[in-house]
Amino acid sequence: MHDVKGSIMRIVDALRNSFNDIVITGSYLMNKVFNVKMSPEDAINEAEVLTSMFRDVAVLIDDVGFLNSLGSLSTARVRGSLVVFVYDIHDIRPFCGLIGLPCLEPWDQGSLVRAIKESRDYGESFELPYIVRLGPWLSVGEGVNGVGIRHREATFNKNWGEPMRWGPSRLLGSFRKELPEEVRVRSRDNITIIGKGDGVLISGSAWSFIKEHIDKIGNYSMILPLYINPLPKDSISIKYVVDTGDYLMKEVGVERLMADDVSKWYNDLINDAIKQLFFREPGDPLMLIEWLFSKYWRQGEVPIMVIDPSYMHVINTEGLTPSYDMLPTFFEPRSFDQVIDFVTNSLMAVLASLKTNYGYGRLIAIVNPCSLLGREELIREIVNTNGNYLIIIPLTEDECSDAIGILSKVNANYKVVNYDPSNPLGSLQDILSIVNSRGIAVMHISKSSLGKYVFSIIDEYCDNCGDCLRINCPAIQLGKKPVIDAKACVGCGICQLVCLRGAVTRVKVS
Numbered sequence: 370m371h372d373v374k375g376s377i378m379r380i381v382d383a384l385r386n387s388f389n390d391i392v393i394t395g396s397y398l399m400n401k402v403f404n405v406k407m408s409p410e411d412a413i414n415e416a417e418v419l420t421s422m423f424r425d426v427a428v429l430i431d432d433v434g435f436l437n438s439l440g441s442l443s444t445a446r447v448r449g450s451l452v453v454f455v456y457d458i459h460d461i462r463p464f465c466g467l468i469g470l471p472c473l474e475p476w477d478q479g480s481l482v483r484a485i486k487e488s489r490d491y492g493e494s495f496e497l498p499y500i501v502r503l504g505p506w507l508s509v510g511e512g513v514n515g516v517g518i519r520h521r522e523a524t525f526n527k528n529w530g531e532p533m534r535w536g537p538s539r540l541l542g543s544f545r546k547e548l549p550e551e552v553r554v555r556s557r558d559n560i561t562i563i564g565k566g567d568g569v570l571i572s573g574s575a576w577s578f579i580k581e582h583i584d585k586i587g588n589y590s591m592i593l594p595l596y597i598n599p600l601p602k603d604s605i606s607i608k609y610v611v612d613t614g615d616y617l618m619k620e621v622g623v624e625r626l627m628a629d630d631v632s633k634w635y636n637d638l639i640n641d642a643i644k645q646l647f648f649r650e651p652g653d654p655l656m657l658i659e660w661l662f663s664k665y666w667r668q669g670e671v672p673i674m675v676i677d678p679s680y681m682h683v684i685n686t687e688g689l690t691p692s693y694d695m696l697p698t699f700f701e702p703r704s705f706d707q708v709i710d711f712v713t714n715s716l717m718a719v720l721a722s723l724k725t726n727y728g729y730g731r732l733i734a735i736v737n738p739c740s741l742l743g744r745e746e747l748i749r750e751i752v753n754t755n756g757n758y759l760i761i762i763p764l765t766e767d768e769c770s771d772a773i774g775i776l777s778k779v780n781a782n783y784k785v786v787n788y789d790p791s792n793p794l795g796s797l798q799d800i801l802s803i804v805n806s807r808g809i810a811v812m813h814i815s816k817s818s819l820g821k822y823v824f825s826i827i828d829e830y831c832d833n834c835g836d837c838l839r840i841n842c843p844a845i846q847l848g849k850k851p852v853i854d855a856k857a858c859v860g861c862g863i864c865q866l867v868c869l870r871g872a873v874t875r876v877k878v879s
């Protein structure tokens with residue numbers, strides 16, 4: 370009988386000699402061999418954070434685990450390299466195709482070495498996860514030599530160029546040259562041509578613009594490819610492209626049509642979406658976290674900010690809408706949407722970063738209390754690992770407040786901070802004491818007293834340091850010095866928390 374356990378152990382040995390970090394998980398097989406409890410989703414989340422700190426990361430998973438992690442994998446961001454080795458009993462290739470990731474299939478020891486090298490190097494170059502299929506047929510003997518680990522210190526680079534670099538670059542063709550020939554052939558069968566005349570290739574994103582202006586290009590043939598890349602250059606004559614940027618123009622080597630109109634339309638669209646998504650109102654308690662982040666940033670740290678995906682949409686029910694986005698902070702952050710580095714499972718991100726010994730700044734993670742439930746072991750592991758982190762658990766209403774009991778159970782260093790506008794300085798002291806001792810702040814946000822007060826700035830005490838502006842509260846405007854608009858102020862007190870000069874004072878609403 371095939372020795373599955375021995376074969377998996379030999380693969381793990383080979384990976385240990387080739388990667389900085391190995392995350393082992395799986396829903397069945399790997400659990401049998403290693404007794405691991407980590408869910409496949411968690412494994413990919415952890416690997417994503419590790420690779421984002423320039424580490425070469427291997428995930429070893431079984432086929433069922435692979436299927437369960439497709440969602441995370443299809444959006445995983447890669448900076449070092451991320452190679453997912455799937456020990457598959459059932460064929461996973463159709464699913465690699467589904468998420469558009471290359472799937473390599475080594476057949477012996479030599480080809481495994483090539484697969485490891487290739488996947489590791491390509492993963493890094495193209496910032497994509499690579500899949501390597503390792504079915505039970507693969508025989509790996511002792512010592513897979515010839516790869517070697519690239520020893521790298523964990524670093525985190527916020528200067529990643531364009532905003533939202535990872536997602537769109539993936540979609541717009543980072544891996545275009547690597548697509549196999551059969552995909553190119555299939556792409557020719559997925560083209561819609563409307564009208565007669567010179568061909569105009571229309572990108573998917575520009576289609577909703579152009580269909581409203583069809584009269585303007587009625588004399589052309591409009592070509593809509595299902596696959597934007599690779600382009601079927603040899604089968605259709607393309608004279609122009611309509612695209613929201615230069616991508617297709619450069620790819621095809623022809624002019625853009627209606628470039629200014631499309632660009633304007635697209636910019637308006639995006640600006641509108643940003644306003645809708647990231648508009649924030651006064652009183653958002655996360656302004657405090659923003660201020661903390663800026664404080665460390667100014668002290669020369671490169672803090673890493675992680676937020677739970679559940680906070681992407683709603684953090685509370687009273688119209689205090691936070692602004693979350695994962696923009697790289699290559700400039701001095703001014704608002705929350707500019708400081709978030711990861712939107713992922715925050716607890717896994719804390720653990721992953723602690724494992725790398727990241728030493729350039731602390732990790733600030735905002736964790737949903739509900740995500741503590743059932744995670745006792747994980748929290749214990751975090752608490753028992755050395756490193757510099759601050760976990761903030763916003764507790765609004767009573768949602769999952771029971772989960773906080775887990776923190777006592779695992780002897781975590783945590784403090785409940787009553788974020789109360791009637792005692793803002795007390796809250797600040799509490800938070801800072803936790804920051805200094807490394808730990809967890811459970812931020813109990815009581816909104817019952819919001820609205821009883823407004824705050825105002827005493828001009829002569831204010832030295833124009835700008836700290837209160839950093840929290841980005843829309844009620845604070847900049848005149849010669851900052852001024853609070855009493856009508857817009859909801860009395861949350863955060864500006865008083867951050868003003869260490871005592872220039873912000875509370876005024877009772879009559």
Ligand code: SF4
Nearest residue numbers: 831832834835837868
């Ligand atoms: S933080 Fe205080 S001192 Fe600094 S600008 Fe604001 S009100 Fe003035």
Ligand code: SF4
Nearest residue numbers: 651842858859862864
């Ligand atoms: S001005 Fe100060 S107290 Fe008023 S809403 Fe803004 S941060 Fe809160």
